[in-house]
Amino acid sequence: MKPEKIKVLYIDDEVNNLNSFKAAFRFDYNIFIAENTNIAFDLLKQHPEISIIISDQRMPDKTGVEFLEEVRSIYPAPVRMLLTGYADIEAVIGAINRGNIFRYIQKPWNEADVKSAIDEGYKFYITNSMLENKNIELQKAYNELDKFAYSVTHDLRGPILSAIGVINVAKNVEDITEMKSIMEMIEKAMHKLNDFIENTHDYYNLKRGELKITDINFQDIINDIKDIYEINCRVNAINFITKVEQVETFRSDEMSIRIILNNLVSNAFKFQKKAGTDKMVDLHINVNRGSAVISIKDNGIGIPENDLNYIFDMFYRATTEEYGSGFGLYNVKDALMKINGKIEVQSTPNEGTTFKMIVPSK
Amino acid sequence: MDSNNLHFIIVDDSKLDCFIAEKVIQNSGKDLNVKSFLLATDSLEFIKTVPTRNDDFKIFLLVDIQMPLMNGFEFLEQFETLHADIQSRYVVYILSSSINENDINKARRHPSVIEFLNKPITFSSIAGLIENL
DSSP: OOOOOOEEEEEOSOHHHHHHHHHHHTTTSEEEEESSHHHHHHHHHHOTTOOEEEEESOOSSSOHHHHHHHHHHHOOSSEEEEEEOGGGHHHHHHHHHTTSOSEEEESSOOHHHHHHHHHHHHHHHHHHHHHHHHHHHHHHHHHHHHHHHHHHHHHHHHHHHHHHHHHHHHTTOOOHHHHHHHHHHHHHHHHHHHHHHHHHHHHHHHHHOOOOEEEOOHHHHHHHHHHHHHHHHHHTTEEEEEEEEOOSOOEEEHHHHHHHHHHHHHHHHHTOOTTOSSEEEEEEEEEETTEEEEEEEEOSSOOOHHHHTTTTSTTOOOOSSSOOOSOHHHHHHHHHHHTTOEEEEEEETTTEEEEEEEEEOO | OOGGGOOEEEEOSOHHHHHHHHHHHHTTSSOOOEEEESSHHHHHHHHHHSOOOSSOOOEEEEEOSOOSSSOHHHHHHHHTTSOHHHHTTEEEEEEEOOOOHHHHHHHHHSTTEEEEEESSOOHHHHHHHHHHO
């Protein structure tokens, strides 16, 4: 792919200068010209990807230094340069020292000077914008880390403290049946803890792990999931329907696919109606023309409309029914992002929820 | 349950923690009644319907912090808008597993909160609450 030309805005009140500048550099750069500051501001508004601004110093409505100072407050990203003769050197030094311009080009300009100025300026621009993006990413990562540390202490300590509490209660219990039910509670708390740790592990893998693209056989993955839920299906009378239509090769990151399916199936089982009859979970995968369409449908408790926008947020929990870490769907979203998948959710409280995804083959 | 005879309300989204609190309170040997709510919103509705009385009978309110839909702090904010006659019937404690200083300080700054208690609740902490009354 040919790299895109650097976009340069040149402003000068003399039309002849504009034209000769454009004629000289239009093969190397994408040149925008403006004969007054109003036009220049319009161009900057329409083309936010302009990375270099070169301004003449002596213009009737305002000086180049004034113009560039104004530009800086509205569009801080582009690199600003001043084009001027020796007479204005005082103004130039002041502007450079105040950080308003990156460099000045002497008038009359020669092609080599302008080119080197633009190329140097562009390097500066790229470095700056990369730094800016890194900073934004870093800030996001810090925010997430704060949230993470806070919830981890809560979610790890919660089940442990529950177990300690219930063991304290058990000390005064003589009845064996009651004791058994207390053991079950401790078991549940430990499962919750274990789930949370597994989710944390997934989270870390998704954040830091590289994609490993291999051939995916959906039937194999579904068979594994069916094994895990076999007992659950029997004990809770849930009908787990699965259908895989795959004749073509599908390539993607298997770990991401598994995290997505595990979490969504686990939710579909978890959020069933307690007293429901005809409980079902329907998992359907259709691989066709390079993409997999996956739908997971249940007739469980559903998700209130107000909560639908937040279910993919980290640690958001829409219900006190059953335990949840508030991690699952966040990991699903993260995993889907990694493999360029899209997800949609439809839900009606008391009727059920359907997640639909499309994942392209790599 | 007759609200005239209610001594404790637990607000906690964890069924197990509600169970623990109920057991600890019931087994304290003091014949105490307890009612628990998994949803803070439900407990607020309940509190609004408890008829006011003229005597100084108090109900202990033990509230968790991290709960879905309405957390402990949101609950406190709502609770503190209730009529003073209603509020004065309750002795509010935060009961949480949090060790986050912000949580602890924030809870203590709430005018309605007596103290921040750490989970799990024990016989001695219940005895302490009653003694402090």
